[in-house]
Amino acid sequence: MADGAGGEGTDGGEDRASGDSGGSSRGFLGELKDAVSGRAALLLIGIFVIEMAFIVSYLGAFHSPSPQRIPVAVVAPARAETKVVNGLNGLQGEPVRATAAADVRAARQMILHRNVDAAFVIDPRATTDRVLLASAGGPSVAQTVTQILQKTDQANRRTVAVTDIRPPNAADGRGLSSFYLVVGLIIGGYLASAALAMSFGARPSNVHRVGIRLGSLAVISVLSGLGGAIVVDPLFSALTGHFVALWWIGVLTTFAAAATGMAFQVLLGQLGIGLSLLVFVVFGNPSSGGVYPSTLLPPFWRAIGQALPSGAATTLVRDYAYFGGYGTSTAWWVLSAWAAGGVLVSYLASLPAARKHPLFAAPSAPTRM
Incomplete structure (x- = not known):
């Protein structure tokens, strides 16, 4: 049995046995309905919405930077x-x-x-x-x-x-290494949770499976933080002299994204992957202060930037690499809150009492050999 009892599986392939080898007798509309299911159409619409949101968010944040206070x-x-x-x-x-x-x-x-x-x-x-x-x-x-x-x-x-x-350090270009490091860690975190969801179902079958899955994400986070610190310090010498601090900032950054991504998937199934993209990439990256600091961004992006994991993590990496960690208390709290919130929501939604609620009721999974 797989972890995903109650998770979402595949439909067994696009082409279903219909007894019509050529398909011509059913006409174009018949073939269209058979080739593109209602679920697939909804996924395509969701992808289109995320695509447009990506364009609007990045252009809205960067098209005309203006100083503000x-x-x-x-x-x-x-x-x-x-x-x-x-x-x-x-x-x-x-x-x-x-x-x-x-x-x-x-x-x-x-x-x-x-x-x-x-x-x-x-x-x-x-x-x-x-x-x-x-x-x-x-x-x-x-x-x-x-x-x-x-x-x-x-x-x-x-x-x-x-x-x-x-x-910035000579190997840090225009001071963007902090931002690039955080982007990689954030992507790694939510992709790790998405990989588990696609392999074993978006919703773990019981509380013990939640702990196992979160433990796996914690291990990946430790390795990701270590790998990121190696890349920016000894490998490229972009952010030097703070290896241990950057390692553990990387651990918390990756785990915050992974735990939050898992919580989204427990709540929404595979649609939670799309919500992760919206939070971390569509809104998180342009508002993070990595390319333009918050004082140059429009009001909306300036308001949300440091409240999202990308912005908090970019502040932590940059301020530890160059300023001894000054001005980072809020960023620590924000990133820790996302990590703790992801863990808490994942556990609460997996309790037996919660699983009986319609909000958390998962569709029955396909039989697996």
């Missing part, structure tokens, strides 16, 4: 500080959110602790001001802040010198 520190003499802060906060469209810093050292610490994305240092005794930034936290936002502050100084007939206090 990017946090910036201002270091200026007392007599000019208020004027500069108010001037930046009063820019049309609110592209930055400026706050005062006591001195350059404090501003650097604010950047490295992920409280702000850049610092604007005003020196009234010279004609050149300084912009401090950490492009490892997101090259796009660093470039955007620089352009905004350069325009501000040009209006006052001043120039800007840029100092990057934490650039």
Whole structure:
């Protein structure tokens, strides 16, 4: 007997014995109904919906990045500080959110602790001001802040010198290795749960099978986290010096995706695989902050990004790789909540009392030899 008692199986093949070898006597409509079942038609419609959602989500997030309240520190003499802060906060469209810093050292610490994305240092005794930034936290936002502050100084007939206090590693390209690592781990997690669903049924037959399946996903998650850390550190030297931290972040990321994917499948059967695609790929990837940080995304994607596993995991990887783990407490809670929620839902939906409810009632599985 397979794990999937109550799971969803195949229909035994497209061509059914009908006694009509040529099929011509039944006409085109007859052949169409026989070749494309109602279930297959619904699956095709679902795929079309996901396809359109993918296009809309990615284009909606990336087609016109616009800065919105990017946090910036201002270091200026007392007599000019208020004027500069108010001037930046009063820019049309609110592209930055400026706050005062006591001195350059404090501003650097604010950047490295992920409280702000850049610092604007005003020196009234010279004609050149300084912009401090950490492009490892997101090259796009660093470039955007620089352009905004350069325009501000040009209006006052001043120039800007840029100092990057934490650039990406030489092998990290444009600082996108964190995002690519997370994409791979997330895909591996939900595909692992989907593989078990397709092999043994989307809904485990009892609570013990739930534990076994989750245990299998945990083992895969440990191996995935280790493999991802090996790839980004010793193999390509993209994110170096934090091997153990990246390993265990990878474990939690993969397991969060796997457990959540399993919970979706327990609730919805194989339709849960489509829901996993929507959460992790269609909405999760463009809103994660990997390509454009949240301060450059439209409101919808900015609002959901750090609440989804992709966004939380990207923040964890990036901030541990470059900023010592500062600013990651919320990301830890979010990723842990998805993992714990997936485990809890999977167990609750598999309890005998829950299985009697119509919501969790699975169709009878085909007889297997």
